[in-house]
Amino acid sequence: MGALTAVNIIKGPQLIAQILIFFFVSARNLFLSRATQHSMDDGEEFRSDPETNRNHGGSMISMIISESHHNTVPSDGMEPEEERECSVQSYTSERDWEMFFVEENGREFNRLNRVYPLPADVEEWGRLADLHTVLKLCLGSLYQAATIVDHVLAAKEGEKKRILDCGCGGGEWAIEMAKKFPHAEVIGVDLAPGPIRDLIPDNCRFEFEDLNEELSHFYGKFDVVHARSCFLGINNYRCFLDRLVRFLKPGGILLLAESPLWLAVPEPGLATDGENLEGQLMQMFRWVEDILQRNGSDIRGINNLRTLVEEHPQLENEEFLVMTVPVGPWMTGRDEYIGGLMRENVMKLAHALGPALLKAGHSLPTINGWIESVEGVLLSPSAKFVSNWIYCSATCVLNAEAGATTEDEEEGEEMARVWSGEEENSPQNRCLACVQRHSIWRPSAEPR
Numbered sequence: 444m445g446a447l448t449a450v451n452i453i454k455g456p457q458l459i460a461q462i463l464i465f466f467f468v469s470a471r472n473l474f475l476s477r478a479t480q481h482s483m484d485d486g487e488e489f490r491s492d493p494e495t496n497r498n499h500g501g502s503m504i505s506m507i508i509s510e511s512h513h514n515t516v517p518s519d520g521m522e523p524e525e526e527r528e529c530s531v532q533s534y535t536s537e538r539d540w541e542m543f544f545v546e547e548n549g550r551e552f553n554r555l556n557r558v559y560p561l562p563a564d565v566e567e568w569g570r571l572a573d574l575h576t577v578l579k580l581c582l583g584s585l586y587q588a589a590t591i592v593d594h595v596l597a598a599k600e601g602e603k604k605r606i607l608d609c610g611c612g613g614g615e616w617a618i619e620m621a622k623k624f625p626h627a628e629v630i631g632v633d634l635a636p637g638p639i640r641d642l643i644p645d646n647c648r649f650e651f652e653d654l655n656e657e658l659s660h661f662y663g664k665f666d667v668v669h670a671r672s673c674f675l676g677i678n679n680y681r682c683f684l685d686r687l688v689r690f691l692k693p694g695g696i697l698l699l700a701e702s703p704l705w706l707a708v709p710e711p712g713l714a715t716d717g718e719n720l721e722g723q724l725m726q727m728f729r730w731v732e733d734i735l736q737r738n739g740s741d742i743r744g745i746n747n748l749r750t751l752v753e754e755h756p757q758l759e760n761e762e763f764l765v766m767t768v769p770v771g772p773w774m775t776g777r778d779e780y781i782g783g784l785m786r787e788n789v790m791k792l793a794h795a796l797g798p799a800l801l802k803a804g805h806s807l808p809t810i811n812g813w814i815e816s817v818e819g820v821l822l823s824p825s826a827k828f829v830s831n832w833i834y835c836s837a838t839c840v841l842n843a844e845a846g847a848t849t850e851d852e853e854e855g856e857e858m859a860r861v862w863s864g865e866e867e868n869s870p871q872n873r874c875l876a877c878v879q880r881h882s883i884w885r886p887s888a889e890p891r
């Protein structure tokens with residue numbers, strides 16, 4: 444993989460994206476004539492327009508912008524602004540692309556949030572899809588705390604189950620969850636639309652929001668709130684966590700997974716002084732972290748993620764694990780494959796960071812030098828790196844002060860049994876199984 448050789452180097456994927464967008468807009472105009480209005484009252488479908496539901500037909504991406512943004516595009520047949528409950532959908536305007544994306548230094552970026560440094564384009568979505576595959580392989584599941592998640596999402600008469608994927612990227616996790624839980628409503632939230640897909644399940648849709656904003660229309664609506672690897676676009680991780688908890692219904696479960704930018708070494712304690720490969724790479728990523736921090740990312744907000752979750756007054760039943768993923772093909776068997784994919788991913792990440800570094804005022808030769816150094820270290824035959832992923836899960840307290848109902852109390856008791864391990868397949872029992880299954884599993888280590 445070569446370094447950034449010119450500012451406008453990545454034209455191919457962009458062209459493909461634009462062709463796809465053209466087809467998308469034309470097909471969209473053909474199929475969709477009405478905007479979707481959604482209601483978030485409990486027990487009610489989000490999409491209240493059956494016609495649009497049918498047209499959506501699992502074949503088009505759903506574009507919804509919250510009323511908190513005033514740049515909504517009016518389109519034929521939509522209800523007047525004041526009649527909409529909270530989100531509007533834009534399907535008929537040619538201005539959609541420009542509304543969501545801006546081109547900078549050869550890549551496309553979201554328009555909503557200037558803190559998030561990574562592109563939102565075909566190339567980046569490909570990287571995120573690979574990362575999703577790797578993390579799913581390593582975890583052996585789509586989500587941690589599977590017993591609780593399955594329990595919380597079990598179909599229940601008269602209750603609409605809802606899942607929110609915050610910072611959903613290309614939408615892989617949200618779509619897979621929608622397929623796995625067809626009775627649940629899944630919403631993926633991100634700063635801009637993801638790739639155009641043929642098949643999006645009817646029970647899955649995407650909205651575009653900045654998660655640094657209040658988003659109070661989501662409060663208390665979700666059984667599962669998931670956020671994986673969002674921290675680069677978050678300006679205050681503590682507030683972000685607080686907001687995610689507010690999105691949960693009482694008894695709902697929060698699923699977090701984050702990994703710092705820098706890579707670690709498999710044996711902690713190896714030198715990090717810049718005199719060896721490990722130290723060099725560490726220094727290279729610290730340089731970038733400082734730049735991103737100055738740009739507004741709460742880059743170090745995830746360093747004490749465990750404490751933040753443990754100390755949150757509305758969270759209980761906390762579970763933590765650190766998943767150590769090899770970077771580079773230095774292990775054997777499945778882990779060699781995973782390591783190869785991860786190394787490619789980190790190299791693509793270095794390229795993806797190029798435009799943000801350029802925007803921060805660094806020269807093209809400096810950035811190219813940095814990318815080449817990262818690649819050089821990662822490709823070195825003696826390189827042995829790992830990426831540490833901290834996974835946290837916790838449930839939202841059933842809110843005793845607000846006056847829990849008998850039903851809440853029964854639910855609480857059942858939850859306590861599941862968490863305590865009394866129930867077969869409780870998280871503890873599952874975790875042990877995971878430890879055995881994954882040679883690289885390190886349940887007790889902290890990333891820093």
Ligand SMILES: C[S@@+](CC[C@H](N)C(=O)[O-])C[C@H]1O[C@@H](n2cnc3c(N)ncnc32)[C@H](O)[C@@H]1O
Pocket residue numbers: 553556559563571572574575609610611612613632633634635652653654655670671672673674675676677
């Ligand atoms: C590294 S990607 C991870 C995507 C996905 N969660 C996954 O694990 O495959 C981070 C995603 O979070 C989104 N994101 C970051 N900050 C955000 C914010 N403030 N509001 C909404 N989305 C955000 C980015 O646009 C990006 O798609």
